[in-house]
Amino acid sequence: MSGNLPLFDAGGEAGLSPAAAVAAALLHSAAAPLASAQLRRLWPSKPLPKPAALEAALEELAQRGAASRLPGRGGKPVWSARPLAAWLEDARERILRAAGGSPQPVKEKDLLAAAGWPKELDPAPVRELLGRLEQEGALKRWPGKTPSWWRLGPEESVGEILLETLGARAMSRAEWLRAARGRLKGAPAERWKQAADGLIAQGRVFQYLLRIDGKKVEACARAEHRAAFLELYRPMLDRLKDEWRRLGASEDQIRRFLTGGAPELEELLFSELKKLELESPPPNPVSFWRARPALRGLRKEEFDRVALELFRQGRTYMAPHDHPMLLPEKERHGLVADGEGNYYVSVTARL
Secondary structure (H helix, E strand, O other), rough: OOOOOOOOOOOOOOOHHHHHHHHHHHHHHHOOOEEEEHHHHHOOOOOOOOOHHHHHHHHHHHHHOOEEEEOHHHHOEEEOOOOOHHHHHHHHHHHHHHHHHHHOEEHHHHHHHHHHOOOOOOOOHHHHHHHHHHHOOOOOOEEOOOOOEEOOOOHHHHHHHHHHHHOOOOEEHHHHHHHHHOOOOOOHHHHHHHHHHHHHHHOEEEEEEEEEOOEEEEEEHHHHHHHHHHHHHHHHHHHHHHHHHHHHOOOOHHHHHOOOOOOOOHHHHHHHHHHHHHHHOEEEEEEHHHHHHHHHHOOHHHHHHHHHHHOOOOOOOEEOOOOOOOOOOOHOOOOOOOOOOOOOEEEEOOO
C-alpha cells in the first residue's frame, strides 16, 4: 500500500487526530469490516500505532459517527465505515432477490449464501433477518429437515404455480398438472388436484372437452386467455397447410384462405412498426407498438400471435425479458407472450 494515503476527514468533520484520520480512510476503502489487527497490518506508514492507540482512534471515529464497532465472528469485534443496519439492508435486498427469482423454495443455507454476508461478521444478525422477513410476510418458511424459504407459502404456492404454468397458453389437464408439479417438488398429488379443481370452480381457469384429430382432449386455459384454446388446433392446422402446399397452393393463397380475404394483420402490424421507428429509433418497447391507434382494437391474444409470427418469419427481432416473473402481473401482461414462458419486451424491424 502506498505511504501517501490521504487523510480522511470523516465526512468533512474537522479536528480528527492523525491516527483516526488514517483509520477512517482505511475503513472507507475496505470492502469488508476489519479487525483492529488487520488495520494495523494495512497501516501506510511507520511506526505502526500501538494497539491501545489504534483502539482509541477507532473509538474517536465511533463517537463522531464515522465508524461502527460490529459483532465479529467468534465474538471478536470488527470495525466498518458502515453501520450494521447498512450491511443488513444489502443482505435483505439480495435475499429477497434470490427468493423472488427462484422457481421453488430456497434452502436456508443457500439463501444465506446469496445474502453476501461478510465472513468477518457474526452470522447471527443475518439469520435473525430471515425471521423478521417472515414476520413481515416478505418470505414464507417451508418446514423440513433443512428449512427453506420462498415468496409463497406451502398452502398458497400450488395454486399460483398452476396459474403461472398455464400462462397465456392452453394445455391438456394432464400436461398442465405434470408441468406444474415439475416446477415445485414436495406437494402431494392430491393437493395439486384439489388446487386445480378450485381454480376451475372459481372461474379463474376454464376447462373444456375438445375433439382434436378425432381424440378427446380435456383442455385448460386461464380465464383471461381463453382464445389460447385455438392454439391446441395448430398442429392439425399445420398439417392441413402442408397438404395444401403439396396441392400447389402458394403461401399467399393459404393466408388469404385462412383470413377469409381480410387485410393481412401481419402487414398491418409490420407497417405500424415501421411508422413507429420513424418517430422513435429502435428498439422500442412492445407497449409502444401495441398502443398504435391502428392496432388498439386488437385483442392481446391476436396481437401477440401476429407479433410472434413476424418474429418467426425473421421480419422482426423481439428481445426476451430476463426475469418476467419478477414483474407485476399488469406490467407482464403488456409484454408479448409466446405461451411457453417467454415474454418479449422490445421490438426492432429487420426488413
